[in-house]
Amino acid sequence: MADVMTRLEPDTRAVARGLSDMTIRNLFIIPTIAFLIIFNVFPLLYSLWQSFTDFRASTTAPANWIGLANYRDLLGDEFIWRNFTITAKYVLISVSGQVVVGFGLAMLLNRAIPMKGLITTLLLLPMMLSMAVVGLFWKLLYDPSFGIINYFLGLGKFEWLADPQVALFAVAIVDIWMWSPFVMLLSLAGLSAVPKHLYEAAEIDRASSLYTFFRITLPLVAPILMIAIIFRTMEAFKTFDHAYILSSQPTTELIAIRLYKMAFLEWQTGMSSAFAYIVLIMVVAITNIYVKYLNRAKAR
Amino acid sequence: MKRFASRLLAGAAVGAFIAPAAMAQELNIFWAEWDPANYLQELVNDYEAETGVIVNVETTPWSDFQTKAFTEFNARGSAYDLIVGDSQWLGAASEGGHYVDLTDFFVEHDLGNIMAPATVKYYAEYPGNSGKFWAVPAEGDAVGWSYRKDWFEDPAEMEAFKAKYGYDLAPPETWAQLLDIAEFFHRPDEDRYGVAIYTDNSYDAMVMGVENAIFSYGGDLGDYETYEVEGILNSPQNVKALEDYKRLYSYTPPGWSKTFFVENNQAITEGLAAMSMNYFAFFPALLNPATNPHAENTGFFPNPAGPDGDQHAALGGQGISIVSYSENIDEAYRFLEWFIQPEVQKRWAELGGYTAHAATLESEEFRNATPYNEAFYQTMFRVKDFWAVPEFAELLTSANQRLYPYVVGGEGTAEEALDALAADWVETFKKYGRTE
Numbered sequence: 182m183a184d185v186m187t188r189l190e191p192d193t194r195a196v197a198r199g200l201s202d203m204t205i206r207n208l209f210i211i212p213t214i215a216f217l218i219i220f221n222v223f224p225l226l227y228s229l230w231q232s233f234t235d236f237r238a239s240t241t242a243p244a245n246w247i248g249l250a251n252y253r254d255l256l257g258d259e260f261i262w263r264n265f266t267i268t269a270k271y272v273l274i275s276v277s278g279q280v281v282v283g284f285g286l287a288m289l290l291n292r293a294i295p296m297k298g299l300i301t302t303l304l305l306l307p308m309m310l311s312m313a314v315v316g317l318f319w320k321l322l323y324d325p326s327f328g329i330i331n332y333f334l335g336l337g338k339f340e341w342l343a344d345p346q347v348a349l350f351a352v353a354i355v356d357i358w359m360w361s362p363f364v365m366l367l368s369l370a371g372l373s374a375v376p377k378h379l380y381e382a383a384e385i386d387r388a389s390s391l392y393t394f395f396r397i398t399l400p401l402v403a404p405i406l407m408i409a410i411i412f413r414t415m416e417a418f419k420t421f422d423h424a425y426i427l428s429s430q431p432t433t434e435l436i437a438i439r440l441y442k443m444a445f446l447e448w449q450t451g452m453s454s455a456f457a458y459i460v461l462i463m464v465v466a467i468t469n470i471y472v473k474y475l476n477r478a479k480a481r
Numbered sequence: 482m483k484r485f486a487s488r489l490l491a492g493a494a495v496g497a498f499i500a501p502a503a504m505a506q507e508l509n510i511f512w513a514e515w516d517p518a519n520y521l522q523e524l525v526n527d528y529e530a531e532t533g534v535i536v537n538v539e540t541t542p543w544s545d546f547q548t549k550a551f552t553e554f555n556a557r558g559s560a561y562d563l564i565v566g567d568s569q570w571l572g573a574a575s576e577g578g579h580y581v582d583l584t585d586f587f588v589e590h591d592l593g594n595i596m597a598p599a600t601v602k603y604y605a606e607y608p609g610n611s612g613k614f615w616a617v618p619a620e621g622d623a624v625g626w627s628y629r630k631d632w633f634e635d636p637a638e639m640e641a642f643k644a645k646y647g648y649d650l651a652p653p654e655t656w657a658q659l660l661d662i663a664e665f666f667h668r669p670d671e672d673r674y675g676v677a678i679y680t681d682n683s684y685d686a687m688v689m690g691v692e693n694a695i696f697s698y699g700g701d702l703g704d705y706e707t708y709e710v711e712g713i714l715n716s717p718q719n720v721k722a723l724e725d726y727k728r729l730y731s732y733t734p735p736g737w738s739k740t741f742f743v744e745n746n747q748a749i750t751e752g753l754a755a756m757s758m759n760y761f762a763f764f765p766a767l768l769n770p771a772t773n774p775h776a777e778n779t780g781f782f783p784n785p786a787g788p789d790g791d792q793h794a795a796l797g798g799q800g801i802s803i804v805s806y807s808e809n810i811d812e813a814y815r816f817l818e819w820f821i822q823p824e825v826q827k828r829w830a831e832l833g834g835y836t837a838h839a840a841t842l843e844s845e846e847f848r849n850a851t852p853y854n855e856a857f858y859q860t861m862f863r864v865k866d867f868w869a870v871p872e873f874a875e876l877l878t879s880a881n882q883r884l885y886p887y888v889v890g891g892e893g894t895a896e897e898a899l900d901a902l903a904a905d906w907v908e909t910f911k912k913y914g915r916t917e
Contacts, residue, residue, distance in 0.1 A: 238551075238555040239551050239554065239555060239573050239577050239871070240576060240577040240578075240871065241577055241578045260882055323736075324736055325735035325736040326672070326734065326735055326736065326753075338669070338735045340735055340736050340738070341736075342736060342738060342739065343735070343736045343737065343738035343889065345886070345889070345890040345892075425683070427739075428738070428739060429680075429681050429682045429683050429738065429739040429885070430738065430885075430889070430890070431682075431882060431885060431886055431890070432890075442874075442878060445548045445551075445552075446547065446548065446684065446874045446877075446878070447872075447874040447875045447878060448551060448555075448573070448874065449875070
């Protein structure tokens with residue numbers, strides 16, 4: 182800490198007022214820490230306490246301590262397990278789709294092509310849009326009567342959102358369309374950092390393009406790709422906006438949607454706090470697995 | 482400079498004393514964003530002209546209405562003095578201490594007799610038959626139906642219908658006829674469909690749609706006084722009602738899986754469906770040629786009767802309540818006194834609001850004012866509503882989880898769906914100590 186602290190010149194006004202280095206450091210740090218405690222740590226701990234009570238924010242009744250009952254009820258609820266299964270499927274489809282599409286696009290853009298800058302900018306547009314807006318216009322694109330998707334694919338009146346078996350894929354496709362550019366952007370940064378001499382050496386050795394990809398490109402881009410996967414997995418777990426707008430199928434009720442209903446429609450505040458903690462633990466656990474792989478990839 | 486500062490301080494002190502009095506000259510009413518809220522704003526402009534009190538009608542989209550209202554309640558916020566809240570909220574808002582008890586006001590002004598009986602029962606009283614009132618019926622509403630008159634009156638269609646079903650094609654009077662007509666007009670090859678119904682399960686849309694069938698088939702959702710559900714919710718007539726609602730779904734336009742009032746009006750304006758279920762409050766748009774190219778050919782009928790002649794409809798609409806945390810409660814009472822006057826209720830109806838005032842509703846003038854007012858008048862004396870207990874949202878969630886997969890997803894049977902729902906509701910009532 183002492184290394185990073187800059188010592189003040191003896192003739193500065195702060196020194197003239199008698200402010201020590203420590204005081205100045207505290208003046209900068211304490212407001213930030215106070216802000217974090219008030220807006221992050223306190224709500225986190227308060228909601229943790231609420232998760233062990235039967236508190237309902239919609240009533241004036243006091244919160245009663247009920248121990249682990251909320252957690253027990255949630256983990257024994259068939260619908261909650263269904264929500265978890267749906268979310269797991271969604272995360273898998275969505276994130277893997279984004280990685281394939283995003284990395285593929287990055288590979289294409291990593292070559293010398295005309296108007297590369299313009300194409301890259303255009304490809305980035307989806308992730309700059311509001312998720313609610315994206316949900317609304319994809320609802321129109323998917324419309325069986327006048328939607329352009331069925332028209333181009335020649336699918337007649339195929340029901341993307343009304344068919345319970347297809348609706349989750351339809352929601353995931355929207356997420357893939359929206360967030361593949363994010364993976365593409367990070368992958369592009371990784372690809373451009375791969376030393377050119379490695380490719381030249383591989384060419385001299387007459388290595389096949391497949392061999393070059395798996396032995397040079399992928400290992401060197403893997404750490405940054407893993408970061409993209411971590412971000413997208415965490416985000417996919419929290420998906421709400423476009424899934425809520427696009428479909429009301431039980432097969433597309435992700436955990437964020439169920440959590441919203443529980444907390445703000447049913448006002449089961451204690452129960453929803455417990456639910457949020459279960460989700461938090463799961464996301465932290467999955468992220469940790471990824472981080473472990475990330476560290477392994479970096480070590481290589 | 483010193484003199485200026487002392488004058489500034491004196492001015493601020495006077496301002497501080499005046500401010501509360503000035504604030505009492507303004508009332509804020511919270512409602513959902515829809516046409517009746519605009520009509521209410523027009524109405525309350527008259528109040529401002531009469532009293533000098535400014536009344537603002539603040540709105541939020543329907544999807545956000547309940548969340549925003551209860552967030553404000555939970556924060557004990559005084560942003561709103563009055564709220565035009567959903568009938569289902571009565572339990573949560575009264576038991577939560579968010580609404581002012583209006584029982585004395587109700588009795589003093591004899592509102593139990595002045596307002597239509599169903600609106601008093603469902604918009605104002607909680608618990609049922611308790612004699613405690615929390616709202617003044619403000620916007621009466623119920624589910625009715627719109628239909629394409631030109632399709633129904635086409636001689637070729639009439640002939641074909643009679644040949645197939647053996648009776649004349651006309652607005653349905655029974656659910657059996659409703660199903661026949663929906664089937665008759667369902668022609669996907671011609672981009673013409675039989676019927677538009679509510680299917681959105683995000684909140685209460687689909688449940689209210691199903692209620693129209695259940696209530697007219699002679700069924701109920703349970704005993705609202707004893708909280709008994711088993712044998713009532715999953716009764717044979719409810720099973721049949723749910724089966725027929727699912728049958729109606731098979732005659733809807735493609736992709737009809739998340740639909741509520743907007744989509745159901747679009748079914749008529751875009752010439753998609755022969756008949757469409759919707760709340761009466763949304764019918765004015767169907768008579769406006771600017772919003773409905775088929776306005777001249779749009780007709781209306783009340784929810785048809787069930788197999789045994791029962792004829793009911795799901796209740797919509799809201800009552801107006803005083804928020805406990807308002808800083809202008811006296812002024813809010815004065816506003817309600819003005820609002821319940823017969824001439825104000827008449828003006829409310831003229832502007833497009835659906836009055837719950839019995840005398841205004843029964844007047845020939847009101848019943849002939851629009852093509853759908855007669856159907857509305859008939860319906861308002863036959864409405865039934867969902868549970869108004871504080872845990873109504875949990876009951877709604879269970880209903881959506883059980884009914885939607887059957888109606889839209891085609892999973893299981895109606896009996897299985899209702900049996901499971903009855904079991905869920907029994908558990909919920911046990912959890913809140915309403916039953917043992």
